[in-house]
Amino acid sequence: MRGLRSHPLAQPRLSPAEIGRAATLALYDELSLTPKPGLVTLIDSGSHGDMDAHTFMRSLFSLRHYFVQIAEAGFGGAEFGVLEQYGMAAEARMLAATGGINTHRGAIFMLGLLCASAGATLRDHGGVLHPDLLRSSLRRYWGDALSRRSQRTSRLPGGMAAARFGLRGASEEAALAFPVLFDTALPALTQALNRGLAPQEARIDALFHTLAVLDDSNLAHRGGLAGLRYAQRSAQGFLDRGGIARAGGLLELHAIADAFVAQRLSPGGSADTLAAACWVTRVCASP
Numbered sequence: 289m290r291g292l293r294s295h296p297l298a299q300p301r302l303s304p305a306e307i308g309r310a311a312t313l314a315l316y317d318e319l320s321l322t323p324k325p326g327l328v329t330l331i332d333s334g335s336h337g338d339m340d341a342h343t344f345m346r347s348l349f350s351l352r353h354y355f356v357q358i359a360e361a362g363f364g365g366a367e368f369g370v371l372e373q374y375g376m377a378a379e380a381r382m383l384a385a386t387g388g389i390n391t392h393r394g395a396i397f398m399l400g401l402l403c404a405s406a407g408a409t410l411r412d413h414g415g416v417l418h419p420d421l422l423r424s425s426l427r428r429y430w431g432d433a434l435s436r437r438s439q440r441t442s443r444l445p446g447g448m449a450a451a452r453f454g455l456r457g458a459s460e461e462a463a464l465a466f467p468v469l470f471d472t473a474l475p476a477l478t479q480a481l482n483r484g485l486a487p488q489e490a491r492i493d494a495l496f497h498t499l500a501v502l503d504d505s506n507l508a509h510r511g512g513l514a515g516l517r518y519a520q521r522s523a524q525g526f527l528d529r530g531g532i533a534r535a536g537g538l539l540e541l542h543a544i545a546d547a548f549v550a551q552r553l554s555p556g557g558s559a560d561t562l563a564a565a566c567w568v569t570r571v572c573a574s575p
């Protein structure tokens with residue numbers, strides 16, 4: 289991809305196509321991170337019996353045109369209904385590519401909306417993107433529709449778990465213009481990079497900062513409220529002891545990953561939020 293870098297500054301003057309392609313790369317940033325607690329990596333399936341890295345690569349391949357398409361739709365001022373149709377068609381393609389396995393439903397929704405707001409921001413402000421502009425475009429153009437959408441009853445596993453336990457699920461997080469992404473995951477990632485951590489280490493710490501605070505409905509679906517709180521406490525403890533970049537950090541990360549697998553816990557919402565933070569660092573001039 290011409291001129292795009294993961295850190296610290298992406299080039300100015302992006303196109304919707306580059307915004308969309310950065311989303312596919314950001315999903316690979318997340319997938320290729322190893323080890324991760326309960327999540328699929330390039331070398332293991334974490335807490336998942338039905339998917340591995342090949343499943344994710346097939347899914348990524350099926351989604352690459354979608355992210356460009358939705359960035360262009362945002363650039364063209366599309367109504368929310370159009371974005372939703374594109375999202376549902378992408379979800380159908382993902383399920384066809386994976387044999388019915390849900391690899392990226394959350395990412396289709398979250399990164400899709402972010403690509404659309406980046407497209408709208410490009411149109412309104414020219415070629416240089418900033419996180420604050422992405423959030424305000426999301427609110428201005430699709431905030432009302434997202435709020436109405438978040439009132440609907442979900443029949444999906446995570447959505448039902450969120451309703452049962454009174455959690456803020458994926459839809460509500462979007463209606464609030466992604467507070468965990470912009471107020472926690474992204475600052476954690478950029479601060480870690482600015483401290484000189486290697487990209488993989490910075491992403492691990494950003495994943496743990498996210499895990500510590502997100503109402504991840506996948507964790508609640510699989511482990512109940514106790515599973516979610518256990519995961520959040522583990523993440524906060526890891527960070528309190530210094531995160532990944534210290535003696536014994538990697539060893540503790542492996543132990544946490546094993547404990548998640550033993551309990552079948554998988555923080556899919558946190559993984560998507562990390563991918564979204566990686567995408568912001570790829571497309572924004574000064575995140």
Ligand SMILES: CC(C)(COP(=O)(O)OP(=O)(O)OC[C@H]1O[C@@H](n2cnc3c(N)ncnc32)[C@H](O[C@H]2O[C@H](COP(=O)(O)OP(=O)(O)OP(=O)(O)O)[C@@H](O)[C@H]2O)[C@@H]1O)[C@@H](O)C(=O)NCCC(=O)NCCS
Binds near residue numbers: 394401443502560
């Ligand atoms: C609005 C939708 C996102 C539906 O959301 P809803 O809350 O109703 O349903 P969920 O099942 O929870 O799906 C949401 C997915 O979002 C991720 N997620 C979870 N918590 C959060 C959170 N707090 N904030 C943000 N994102 C969150 C998560 O996705 C990831 O995990 C999935 C893998 O999990 P896994 O446990 O393996 O798989 P399951 O099949 O769910 O369960 P098992 O039986 O295997 O245990 C993977 O998808 C990751 O990406 C949640 O799964 C949305 O679906 C929707 O309406 N889509 C259509 C429209 C659209 O996409 N539009 C885009 C433009 S508007």
Ligand SMILES: Nc1ncnc2[nH]cnc12
Binds near residue numbers: 329391554557559560
């Ligand atoms: N690496 C991963 N493993 C499992 N679920 C995920 N959802 C998003 N990324 C994931």
